Amino acid sequence: MIGFLIQRLLQALLVIVAMSIIVFLGVYAIGNPIDVMIDPASDQALREALIHRYGLDLPLIQQYFVFMSNMLHGDLGESFIYRLPVLSLIFSRFPATLELALTAMLIATCLGIPLGLWAGYKPDALSSKAIMAFSVLGFSVPTFWIGLLLIMTFAVELGWLPSGGRGPVSTVLGMPLSIGSLEGLSYIILPAFNLALFKLGLLIRLTRAGTVEVMSSDYVRFARAQGLSESKVVGLHVLKNISIPIVTVFGLELGSTLAFAVVTETVFNWPGMGKLIIDSITVLDRPVMVAYLILVVFLFVLINLVVDLVYGQLDPRIRVKASS
Amino acid sequence: MKLNFKLGGALAAALLAGTMLGGSVSAQTLTMGLRAGPDSIDPHWSTLGSQAEALRHIFDTVVMADENLQLKPGLATSWKPVDDTTWEFKIREGVKFHDGSELTAEDVKFSIDRIPVVTGPMSMTIYTKQVKETKVVDKYTLHVITKAPAPTLPNDFVRLFVVSKSVGMDARNEQFNSGKAAIGTGPYKYVSWEPKGDLVLERFDGYWGEKPHWQKVIRKEIPNDPARMAALKSGQVDLVNYVPATDYAAMQKDKAVDTFIADTVYFFNLTPNVKDTLPKPVKVEGKEITENPLRDPKVREALDLAIDRKTLVRVVLEGLGKPANQLMPTNFFGGSKSLPERPYNVQKAKELLAAAGYPKGFEIDFFCTNNRLPGDAAVCEALSQMWARAGLKVNANALNGTVFFPAQQKGEFPLWMSGWGTLTGEASYTYGSLVHTADPKTGLGAFNKQGYSNPEVDTLLEEGARTMDDAKRRALFEKVTDVSMNDRALIPTVQLQTVWAAKKGTMVIPPRVDQETLAYEIKPKS
Numbered sequence: 137m138i139g140f141l142i143q144r145l146l147q148a149l150l151v152i153v154a155m156s157i158i159v160f161l162g163v164y165a166i167g168n169p170i171d172v173m174i175d176p177a178s179d180q181a182l183r184e185a186l187i188h189r190y191g192l193d194l195p196l197i198q199q200y201f202v203f204m205s206n207m208l209h210g211d212l213g214e215s216f217i218y219r220l221p222v223l224s225l226i227f228s229r230f231p232a233t234l235e236l237a238l239t240a241m242l243i244a245t246c247l248g249i250p251l252g253l254w255a256g257y258k259p260d261a262l263s264s265k266a267i268m269a270f271s272v273l274g275f276s277v278p279t280f281w282i283g284l285l286l287i288m289t290f291a292v293e294l295g296w297l298p299s300g301g302r303g304p305v306s307t308v309l310g311m312p313l314s315i316g317s318l319e320g321l322s323y324i325i326l327p328a329f330n331l332a333l334f335k336l337g338l339l340i341r342l343t344r345a346g347t348v349e350v351m352s353s354d355y356v357r358f359a360r361a362q363g364l365s366e367s368k369v370v371g372l373h374v375l376k377n378i379s380i381p382i383v384t385v386f387g388l389e390l391g392s393t394l395a396f397a398v399v400t401e402t403v404f405n406w407p408g409m410g411k412l413i414i415d416s417i418t419v420l421d422r423p424v425m426v427a428y429l430i431l432v433v434f435l436f437v438l439i440n441l442v443v444d445l446v447y448g449q450l451d452p453r454i455r456v457k458a459s460s
Numbered sequence: 461m462k463l464n465f466k467l468g469g470a471l472a473a474a475l476l477a478g479t480m481l482g483g484s485v486s487a488q489t490l491t492m493g494l495r496a497g498p499d500s501i502d503p504h505w506s507t508l509g510s511q512a513e514a515l516r517h518i519f520d521t522v523v524m525a526d527e528n529l530q531l532k533p534g535l536a537t538s539w540k541p542v543d544d545t546t547w548e549f550k551i552r553e554g555v556k557f558h559d560g561s562e563l564t565a566e567d568v569k570f571s572i573d574r575i576p577v578v579t580g581p582m583s584m585t586i587y588t589k590q591v592k593e594t595k596v597v598d599k600y601t602l603h604v605i606t607k608a609p610a611p612t613l614p615n616d617f618v619r620l621f622v623v624s625k626s627v628g629m630d631a632r633n634e635q636f637n638s639g640k641a642a643i644g645t646g647p648y649k650y651v652s653w654e655p656k657g658d659l660v661l662e663r664f665d666g667y668w669g670e671k672p673h674w675q676k677v678i679r680k681e682i683p684n685d686p687a688r689m690a691a692l693k694s695g696q697v698d699l700v701n702y703v704p705a706t707d708y709a710a711m712q713k714d715k716a717v718d719t720f721i722a723d724t725v726y727f728f729n730l731t732p733n734v735k736d737t738l739p740k741p742v743k744v745e746g747k748e749i750t751e752n753p754l755r756d757p758k759v760r761e762a763l764d765l766a767i768d769r770k771t772l773v774r775v776v777l778e779g780l781g782k783p784a785n786q787l788m789p790t791n792f793f794g795g796s797k798s799l800p801e802r803p804y805n806v807q808k809a810k811e812l813l814a815a816a817g818y819p820k821g822f823e824i825d826f827f828c829t830n831n832r833l834p835g836d837a838a839v840c841e842a843l844s845q846m847w848a849r850a851g852l853k854v855n856a857n858a859l860n861g862t863v864f865f866p867a868q869q870k871g872e873f874p875l876w877m878s879g880w881g882t883l884t885g886e887a888s889y890t891y892g893s894l895v896h897t898a899d900p901k902t903g904l905g906a907f908n909k910q911g912y913s914n915p916e917v918d919t920l921l922e923e924g925a926r927t928m929d930d931a932k933r934r935a936l937f938e939k940v941t942d943v944s945m946n947d948r949a950l951i952p953t954v955q956l957q958t959v960w961a962a963k964k965g966t967m968v969i970p971p972r973v974d975q976e977t978l979a980y981e982i983k984p985k986s
Binding site: 166167168169170171172173174175176177178179180181182183186190216217218219220225228284287288291292295298299300301402403404405407411412415417418419420 | 499500505507580581582583585586589632633634637654655656657680681682683684686687690691693694695696831860861862863865866867868869870880883884889893898900903904906907
């Protein structure tokens with residue numbers, strides 16, 4: 137078990153090093169961040185002075201090692217744009233993204249799995265066909281377009297929900313969250329549903345495919361022969377046996393939702409991390425870009441680790457293999 | 461199914477009630493949906509336009525600019541040159557900071573001294589670079605001694621925000637962002653802010669100027685255009701800025717909104733690279749040639765003649781612009797009133813190209829941004845089609861600003877279009893930077909990447925920079941405008957216009973050429 141964890145951590149380190157090199161080279165290839173930020177009224181001397189002040193005149197290798205050694209001391213640097221420590225800048229945005237991503241995953245899971253089970257259990261029913269048609273829409277229509285439609289319908293035309301932004305926050309478990317109040321919830325419904333649509337479509341199809349396959353297997357027939365109720369057959373035997381791929385996809389989707397909810401965040405003006413990273417890219421705020429991507433790598437490694445541990449809980453065969 | 465609908469409606473109604481209770485709608489509160497906001501609450505951190513726009517509510521500047529960017533008294537009631545290198549500023553008496561202390565010349569001196577210590581990558585030192593030292597003569601008199609004659613110093617001080625001396629030299633962005641050091645003399649007090657989030661302000665009752673109408677102001681940052689427009693339509697905000705041209709057309713028919721249009725300081729200018737060799741050679745009938753055709757004034761005139769500016773405005777910008785014949789509005793200091801409107805004549809353009817030795821035209825790469833100003837990429841593509849009519853093959857490349865600016869700085873473009881705004885309201889800012897020969901020693905020509913060099917223009921600009929007499933200086937800069945525009949050092953195309961929109965019948969938004977949305981200038985509709 138410990139060997140397994142160490143192996144995972146080493147993998148994460150390798151990915152982080154590789155990724156930081158790519159970001160450094162990428163920004164270097166685009167050009168000098170000062171040229172994007174500088175005021176048009178500046179003269180040449182000021183430009184040189186600024187480039188020197190931010191160490192951008194050093195050879196790239198040296199800039200990289202300065203950054204890496206600072207990082208090993210736990211200092212990811214300060215944003216060029218805000219002069220705030222990068223970590224506190226990113227973490228100030230984290231709760232907003234976290235609650236949005238979790239609400240979206242909750243919607244996707246609570247709707248997607250039951251709908252998928254139904255569609256797999258009764259593949260020929262009209263309702264199942266409707267569910268499948270809906271799932272195709274879910275992941276084929278662009279997110280930003282659906283987002284705008286949702287805003288036009290529920291905010292502008294009907295006036296039921298706010299068109300964007302985040303509701304008032306209150307501190308829940310030490311984090312400033314907006315889902316604690318009814319008003320806060322009214323702000324999160326549209327963006328969360330928008331973000332959930334793609335995952336919803338994916339989960340429906342995944343669950344249905346698994347269910348169709350498992351329903352014709354021997355143990356389901358034996359379970360039925362044993363006289364178990366249909367709800368027990370589906371809820372216990374079927375669900376458990378199709379859960380491995382669902383958990384995998386759930387983990388991956390959670391990670392990518394946390395890291396890249398940027399389209400939804402932009403359309404709904406949600407003050408999350410995705411907007412921060414896009415803004416940083418447009419002004420080449422390199423410290424924020426690098427630090428953010430490093431955190432994303434960590435996040436993915438962590439989620440994959442949890443997914444692996446959950447496998448063991450779901451399927452004893454995997455647990456046995458790991459220990460042997 | 462019917463039941464579900466009812467349930468959904470009830471749920472939504474309950475949520476709506478929650479929204480209503482929380483966001484107490486008061487006539488005294490102004491909620492603005494704006495495209496951009498500040499990067500910090502420290503007014504000396506960045507020269508970014510949206511930064512100045514936001515912080516003007518909290519801090520006042522020494523000199524202020526009216527809606528046409530011409531100077532008017534601010535924290536200084538008057539200013540005059542005492543000798544060639546000394547400006548005397550009389551500081552307004554009886555001005556209170558938000559903490560109750562009184563403004564004196566010491567605070568202004570402190571603010572000037574503070575800038576080089578704390579400013580960031582968009583360095584504010586451009587506004588103090590002419591200053592050698594400052595001397596407090598008495599409580600309300602300040603002498604600013606400049607390195608050389610500096611006739612434009614009052615223009616620079618339009619961006620000189622005054623902070624209280626009591627914040628001390630050690631206060632940085634954190635102290636300002638938390639509100640602790642955000643002590644100004646402006647019409648509004650700081651309440652709260654987060655990067656890219658809302659800036660909340662409250663009226664300062666001890667303000668020296670006219671009392672603003674709105675008691676509470678919330679500046680919401682909504683960079684995405686459709687999201688900002690939706691926020692207005694759904695009633696979440698009272699006004700929005702930077703209405704896109706397509707929405708403007710629809711809003712004029714919409715009975716629920718009022719629109720306000722204004723000319724801006726932003727112009728789209730073409731820049732032909734006139735260096736001996738181009739970074740990428742042009743092609744004649746598929747073959748690269750070594751010479752640079754853009755060095756020939758006839759070719760530059762042909763490029764100019766082939767531009768149909770009226771069509772650019774009407775079709776490409778959907779009416780939100782005006783044809784331009786120079787790089788800034790004519791009523792700015794040094795703007796030329798004698799330049800004629802630029803004609804459109806494809807036939808003559810063809811003849812000029814033939815006379816220059818390119819009867820079959822040539823092929824050239826053309827660059828512009830696609831995300832910096834409204835319509836930039838569309839204008840760029842339209843231009844390349846207009847030139848095609850004159851027999852040129854122009855490959856338009858619309859790039860993201862992140863890629864465009866570093867490449868422009870490196871001199872990688874043979875021909876490009878960029879937006880430029882004369883934010884100081886006078887000519888030396890624009891022409892000194894764009895058409896003076898690039899000279900790192902004097903700091904002039906910093907953005908002259910096209911290699912344009914005309915001794916006459918250089919002499920006029922340098923003379924203007926040391927002429928303290930306003931009338932004489934104005935004449936010199938008008939000459940600079942005339943000569944460089946006739947030379948086609950840059951080719952102006954269109955001046956952009958901007959639009960605000962607000963809920964019908966609620967307020968009057970005074971148009972400003974700098975496109976700033978200032979809560980204290982917005983009056984309720986009576």
